[in-house]
Amino acid sequence: MQTLVVLAVVVCFVYLMAVLGAFVLMLAGSGLEHARLAYQARSEDYDALSDSHFTIPVSVIAPAYNEEVVIEASVKSLLALDYPEFEVIVVNDGSRDGTLDVLKATFDLEQREVFYRRRFASRPVRGVYRSRTRPNLIVVDKENGGKADALNAGLNLARLRYICTVDADTVYYPQALLSSLRVPMRDPATIVGVTSQVTISRRPEVGGSARAGTQRVDGNALTDFQLLDYMRAFVNNRLGWSRWNFMLCAVGAFAVWRRDVVEELGGFSGAFTCEDIEFTFRVHRHFRRAGIPYRVIALAESVGRTEGPDSIGSLISQRARWQRVITETVWHYRGMMFNPRYGSVGLVGVPYYVLVEVLAPFFEVLAVAVIPAAWWLGILDWRDVGMMLVAMALANGILTNLAVLSYARGPRSYAMRDLLHLMGLGVTDLFIYRPILIYAQAKGVIDFLRGDKEWHKFARNRRQ
């Protein structure tokens, strides 16, 4: 028994060191990429770009399912994007609430027959609506078929050269498209996809327009922990993935794709719980196999605010789904792992994903079980365990501070007291937030093994 526990502790320790090493590597890459992007962004003449006739037109597709609370704010924010030429296609994916009614009333919609190519299969479209007041808005009402299906229905109607997939529970900043599209505009032949980060809010439709330096965080611990989680993921990790060209997840909340690539790959797949990670993997596989130079880029700027669950149950449901999606995608594309044919994606990206995301719940659960056992059996001294936890909490705090650093001086800068609040929260993450995630991830793996493919949309946060 004692030998087994010792072995388990060693395995957990080795895993912890491997993850830390991987984080440090990604942090280095992200730091370099962040410096490059920040320099690029500071040199950019956004006024000239926003008036230019030479920007690339974009079709924004927003699938919506039961979003009556936030849909108005979300679509209004999309229509207010500061970009020369774009259209917004909202796809009501068989909502059972008043999403379509809100859209009809707010944007003065009228049903129009549109004859279009049905290039991508989707559940039947019940009607297409045009707005009397907003000529660049189209609303597609269709039977429920899931997010990928809704995106495919939107793709059939999209007319422009780039596709931007967004979420209808997110409120976007006016600069979102311009700050993202400026990158592929530099090299449209090579850059096939761009993603950017979103920040978390309990009620994204409220606030957010405050000037730099006065932005406020929610003040709700659970959503603030999620905000930090998003910041760390993007600023400390994904910029590094992007630098080394294995950006493996262009997030569903904001991803820009070259239209011809989406068409060539047959649109979004409904065979997976979520479409975003799977599509990004498919893009990498396609271009690596064909030997065509390409890039999928991550940017550090926040493009909008999305609703984060404000109850533990909802958070577990959401994160379990994410874990399931990651596991099922990595399992599906396991042939890319350590395969030199796929370059940095196969040799670094997929193994990194497996190490940090797929295996995490196994080792975390194991650690939670064996460390108390090791202490009880007298293998570990409780003071050493305590100090180790303190060191880990502080290491997490450092990662948080480095992510917060990018916000300390920028257009989305938070008020000083909120920055202090976030940095303080970063140290407690290990003891409060992480256990919830461990449970959710373990649940996600079990759900994957049970073959669950449901979306399990989390319950809408309560509005007072």
Add this chain to the structure above:
Amino acid sequence: MAFAPRADSVWWASVAAGAVYFLTALVVIARRISFERQRLLLDRIEAGLASAPAGQEAAAAVAGAAPLSLLWAIGSDASIARRVHLSVAEALVLRVGAPALEAIVRQNRRRGSRRTAALRALALTRAGASWRLLRLTLDDSSREVVGATVALLGEIEDRRAGELLVEALAAGRYPRSRVATALEGSAEDISDLLVPLLSSDDAHVRYWGTMLIRRYDVPGVSSLIGTLTRDPHPMVRKAALHSLGRMRTAEAVEAARRSLEDPVPYVRAYAVRAIAALGVRATLTSVLPLLADRDWWVRTAVKEALERAGEDIEHAVIPYLSHPDPFARNGAAEVLQNTGGFERLLTLEANGPSDPQRLRLLERLAEAGGLRMWDGVLLRLDPAAQGRARALLTAAHLEAGR
């Protein structure tokens, strides 16, 4: 235990992590304070500029007294208003000196923001060898530096900036779309610099020359662009059509009409858009046969062009409701729906005495547009007319069209 991390090493790891944690927290706080100071300085410069009558002097005094570190930070940020940049640039030249700024720009291993700030200060004040330096940084090995120079040249209202940008465009040192964006905003007349691009051997240069020249009313350029609608490269033909849409000349109309038969679909689509932009009704009817084009993009362009023409074009569209091609029939019905023609016909028929010719037309529309188009139009009628229109639908056996 042998495998366990030693107690003192764990303790030291914690101390080290704690130290780094507090250090990074201090950096965050310092950056935040620096951001705040920069913001306050910008507000004060803006306030100085707004104060009449000696706004520029007041702003210069504020910038002159500000810490240099803040001036460097502001000087490298292209998002800040040009008038503020000018005050900052003057302060930097005065306090750092043009030779020192030139030396910073020439340190070609540095890609930092300070280099851009120094270049901007020299360029905006025309101090020292600013033009030579701008040319130098346009050739820099770093794409970021070239990009910053291109954006900066776009800000400078001077013909020489245009010359450098046109050179960069022709040489392809940086993505041409971005150079074109910088040129597009130029207040100077640089048409004479652009005309030679139209006869370049490089199709990309011809493309961008054609896209940029359309802003200027240059004699003879319309016929030159007209000849480019026969260019071997479809991309150039597209650009030529795009530009011709803005030139309301007989040559433009003829060239656009001829391009409706171009073998490349996107060129045909641009020919349709050019004809729509030219706004000559007689010419617009020439796009109608393309309602039956094999390419979706072309058909979409035709429908958009016709819808934009509105009621004026409806009579010319009606025959296409009986076209042998189903795309053309669908397209014609969709156009009549979106111009409001369908709705008007139905309202007239529902509200007044029946007209056999109108009824026949409605029948053709029902066949070409289908059930959902009928339902959509019915919903748009007022409630009383809706009832009559439904009765009419049944009485005239128009459901057959469904």
